[in-house]
Amino acid sequence: MQIEYQKKDLDGSNHKIGIVKSRYNEDITGGLLAGCFKALEECGVKKENIEILEVPGSFELPIGAKRLAEKKYDAIICLGAIIKGETNHDEYIANAVSRGITEVALKYNLPVLFGVITALNLEQAKARSADDRQNRGYAAARGAIELLENFHEIGI
Numbered sequence: 001m002q003i004e005y006q007k008k009d010l011d012g013s014n015h016k017i018g019i020v021k022s023r024y025n026e027d028i029t030g031g032l033l034a035g036c037f038k039a040l041e042e043c044g045v046k047k048e049n050i051e052i053l054e055v056p057g058s059f060e061l062p063i064g065a066k067r068l069a070e071k072k073y074d075a076i077i078c079l080g081a082i083i084k085g086e087t088n089h090d091e092y093i094a095n096a097v098s099r100g101i102t103e104v105a106l107k108y109n110l111p112v113l114f115g116v117i118t119a120l121n122l123e124q125a126k127a128r129s130a131d132d133r134q135n136r137g138y139a140a141a142r143g144a145i146e147l148l149e150n151f152h153e154i155g156i
Helices: 026-042 058-069 089-108 122-127 136-153
Strands: 017-022 050-055 075-083 112-119
Touching: 017 026, 017 058, 026 050, 026 075, 026 112, 026 122, 026 136, 050 058, 058 075, 058 089, 058 112, 075 089, 075 122, 075 136, 089 112, 112 122, 112 136
Parallel strands: 017 050, 017 075, 075 112
Antiparallel strands: none
C-alpha cells in the first residue's frame, strides 16, 4: 500500500522537533529514525532544531515524550517497534504506549506522533522501517509538519 500525502511541499523551517526513539529492536528503530530525518530534511527542519532522546524500549516512549514536551517543542515524534511474540505481551505494551502518547499530546496541546511499528513478525517490521516512503518514521515526521502547518493556516 502506497501512502499518499495530501500536501507535497511542507515547510518545517521554523519548527523545533523532539524525537523519542526506543533502543529496543535497534535495527528497526534505526531505520525509523533514518526515515524521520529524511522527511524532516525534505521539509526544511534545521538540524539544530531537532533533539533526540533515546529510551530503553517502547514502553518508555510516553515518559520521554512528556519530558520533551516540558521543553516546549512544536511537535514530538515517537519511534519504536513492538513485534508480536509468543504471548500477548505486545498487546499490553502497544495499548499502554498509544494511550500514554495520546495523554501527552492532550496534556501539552501539541502534536505527538505515533511512529511506532506494531508488527506480527520481524519481516513486517523491516518492511515498515525500510528506506522508502512506507517507512513509518518518514510518515510520522511528514505528519508532524503537516499538522503544524494546518494549525498555522487556521490560526491555532
